[in-house]
Amino acid sequence: MIETGVLIDIYGNVLAWHEPDGRSGGSLPDSPRLWDLIWRYHEAKVLLGFAHSHPGTGPCMPSREDTTTFEAIENALGRSLHWWIVAADGGPIASFVICTRTPIGVDENPMPLPIAQHNGWMVYQMLGSFPSWVYELRHRSKVTDRCTACGKPVPTQGAPFCSEHLKDQALRQAWEEL
Numbered sequence: 001m002i003e004t005g006v007l008i009d010i011y012g013n014v015l016a017w018h019e020p021d022g023r024s025g026g027s028l029p030d031s032p033r034l035w036d037l038i039w040r041y042h043e044a045k046v047l048l049g050f051a052h053s054h055p056g057t058g059p060c061m062p063s064r065e066d067t068t069t070f071e072a073i074e075n076a077l078g079r080s081l082h083w084w085i086v087a088a089d090g091g092p093i094a095s096f097v098i099c100t101r102t103p104i105g106v107d108e109n110p111m112p113l114p115i116a117q118h119n120g121w122m123v124y125q126m127l128g129s130f131p132s133w134v135y136e137l138r139h140r141s142k143v144t145d146r147c148t149a150c151g152k153p154v155p156t157q158g159a160p161f162c163s164e165h166l167k168d169q170a171l172r173q174a175w176e177e178l
């Protein structure tokens with residue numbers, strides 16, 4: 001699995017993927033390009049927030065580095081953003097949270113359920129149907145315990161495909177070129 005990020009607009013659409021060199025299963029470096037994009041979309045008044053993936057299967061907590069970064073960006077912009085974290089392993093259920101310093105309304109969809117306070121941040125688990133970018137984020141993060149093609153569990157941890165799809169040369173090539 002490799003951590004991946006994405007900027008989301010106020011309509012819930014993807015603005016830009018963040019897939020910098022040097023990202024891994026344990027870290028997602030920020031970059032001057034990411035900051036430029038955040039600033040540009042903020043100025044255009046279309047930015048809602050930033051999502052990134054973590055390894056693991058359950059609800060993800062932000063790391064200390066995450067909350068430090070979130071705070072620095074919010075302070076620079078003078079406003080709060082939505083900071084989602086998507087677990088990139090395991091099933092899609094119970095794996096999508098949002099971190100915020102300002103409480104969220106319960107009328108949002110997916111519905112946020114407060115589950116933790118972490119480094120001074122509220123963490124909400126998102127329930128209900130997930131936006132389509134969640135699935136693409138997991139895909140781009142190279143989820144490795146389920147077949148990328150059909151969603152069945154894989155025979156060995158780390159394999160991107162089930163035994164059936166592993167035989168598909170074209171699929172494997174597309175995966176390696178991601």
Ligand SMILES: [Zn+2]
Binds near residue numbers: 066
């Ligand atoms: Zn993180």
Ligand SMILES: [Zn+2]
Binds near residue numbers: 147
């Ligand atoms: Zn499969």
